[in-house]
Amino acid sequence: MEPELEELAASAAQALMAASRTDKWQEVSARVAHHLKDAGLSEGWLGARGPDPAAVRARKWQGRLARLLVSNPSSVAELRSIVAEFAPLADAGPQVRNTVSGGVTDGVVLQSGRIDSLTVNAAPGTAQDHIDFRDGTFNGPAIGVQHNHYGAPSPTARAMAADWPRITRLRRLAMGVHPTRRFAAEPTVPPYVTRDCDAELSGLVRSALLNGGLVVVTGQPLSGKTRTAWAALRRAVRDDARVHVAPRGTDLRDLPAQLRGRDSEGTHVVWLDDLADHLGEHGLTAGLLAQLVHERILVIATMNDGDYDTHRFGGGPTSRVLGGAGGTVQLSHDWSETELTRLALFDDPRLVDAREWRGESGITQFLVLGPELWDKWRRARQGNPFGHLVVRAAVDLARCGITADIPQVLLRETCARYGELDLTDEDFDAALAWAAEPRNGVTGLLVRGEQPDTWRAYGSLVADAVRWPETEPVPDTVWGEAVAGARTHGLDTDTVVASFRAVMLPRADGGDLTAMYGLGALAHWEGDVVEAESWHRKAADLGDLRSCNALGQILANRGAKAEAIPYLELAAEAGVEAAYVTLGKLHRDRARHWLAKAAESGDAEAAFQLAHLVLKPGRERQAAEWYRQAADAGHRDAALYLNTLRAGMSAPAEESE
Secondary structure, X not given: OOHHHHHHHHHHHHHHHHHOOOOOHHHHHHHHHHHHHHOOOOOHHHHOOOXXXXXXXXXXXXXXXXXXXXXXXOHHHHHHHHHHHHHHHHHOOOOOOOOOEOOOOOOEEOOOOEEOOEEEEOOOOOOOOEEEOOOOEXXXXXXXXXXXXXXXXXXXXXXXXXXXXXXXXXXXXXXXXXXXXXXOOOOOOXXXXXXXXXXXXXXXXXXXXXXXXXXXXXXXXXXXHXXXXXXXXXXXXXXXXXXXXXXXXXXXXXXXXXXXXXXXHOOEEEEEOOHHHHEOOOOEOHHHHHHXXXXXXXXXXXXXXXXXXHHHHOOOHHHHHHHOOOEEEEEOOOOOHHHHHHHOOOOXXXXXXHHHHOOOOOHHHHHHHHHHHHHHHHHHHHHOHHHHHHHHHHHHHHHOOOOOOEEHHHHHHHHHOOOOOOOOHHHHHHHHHHHHOOEOOOEOOEEEOOOOOEEEEOHHHHHHHXXXXXXXXXXXXXXXXXXXXXXXXXXXXXXXXXXXXXHHHHHHHOOOHHHHHHHHHHHHHOOOHHHHHHHHHHHHHOOOHHHHHHHHHHHHHOOOHHHHHHHHHHHHHOOOOHHHHHHHHHHHHHHHHHHHHHHHOOOHHHHHHHHHHHOOOOOHHHHHHHHHHHHHOOOOOHHHHHHHHHOOOOOOOOOOO
């Protein structure tokens, strides 16, 4: 298991332990259970607090969370969120039942000691009450009763600078880097591709390391801000650098005091992902930043463009903070040509997929949205089966080789080929609307094509379906629809045909009759009758009735009527309607041949039956000749039919049978 995931599992187990002692446990356990269910893992252990000591239970939970992270990568973001919310409570120790903090400066501080039972009533009307139980030992419940409410809870206090982890112990996922879809032994995130701004950013980071200061990486959502900032930090500092990764709401005010005089102990860095969550009275202020600069501390942060513009140019305290930044670098989710050229040098499958399948979205958007869209589609199979089916049809048509925009009528027809759901037009329209709804403001599961009433599946869904080992194969009926539909709607048939052969040839070589029939039908459709006859003969001789009919038709058309009849009879007996007409025609022609032979040898009955067989509009003279020959040979009814025919009358139906 990747070290990043191991560390996250351990942190999440401790955070869950802390959450289990709060009134938010039901909500938090439901969030985790949701991801366990998606991964097919048991969720019962979440409610099993049991008699085990807390440390033992935490280790058990850590192991189960590790399995969850491997089985369901989309759970990474959820567990990181839980860690950010409850890890501070975990630091407080498992015996603390309640910590009440109302003020910020003075009050009651219990730094050590044993407490058997304690009730604290904060004095009404004061905003200076602060009850700190972090280093206390409790042998009974500690209850804090607060009568005044001052708004949001106080920010979380963090570990002292001496306890900050070294940068080598930190993992990108813990820093805020989004996970990507991965299969088999692939690393958690793909290799980093150098961005055009890296040289400038590295210079700003190195300068701030020497002189102190704030460096901010801004950008559009999902533009790669955190990954770029992390890469710049790793390039700039040694492995012994200590980094404070501040969760949302962290109280930063004591940082200068913690860091004062620590120059000799190595580099210390403050990491603030999503800086907007760290601005304000208890967070990063202009005064606090000035103190950190005085201590020559690098503060590296990320921020969305919209938040940056609001805080930077809106006036007020936060504007002064950002105005005092030592440098700002802006990222776009649209990659430049030079960045795309660098990307092409990597063979990581996820980067290759991003280059080939991203469509109009950016590289980082593709990588980050992929897991979310995949999970949304998979879960819809139960909650929104029509929506799931419409997306599946688009994904499967792309897997068949239709990479262009798909006409809506073809998408609708393909949905019917699965035979799973009775999809009405109203259901189909609702499913399309659901599938096209943008996620994260970027893209839906289905993307509208350039032409009206055309669609395509978002590229990450197709790429993941191709790479995921448990993806269901494209049904044979959908393959047939793809080949026929591509030709009908003027799409590129070469790619579809090549894809079809690539899938069917190994199956046919393994004895798959359906694949043999499909290859024969494709060859006949392309006009290669020789190859079509070869595939159909192989399948027919192994008992495939569809190929019996197809082979019989081919043989009949090239004049091998005697050889065709046994195959057509097998197909006709099994109810293949196409064989009926051809077989009747062949039998009629065969009967005419042998009746003519007998009539020419003087057989009166043969001449009489042959006259019946050939009698049809335009052939009355030929039929009359055979009736005359039958009468001359002594057939007792032939003269009557001959006279009737000559009189322009039809023979009675019951007598002509």
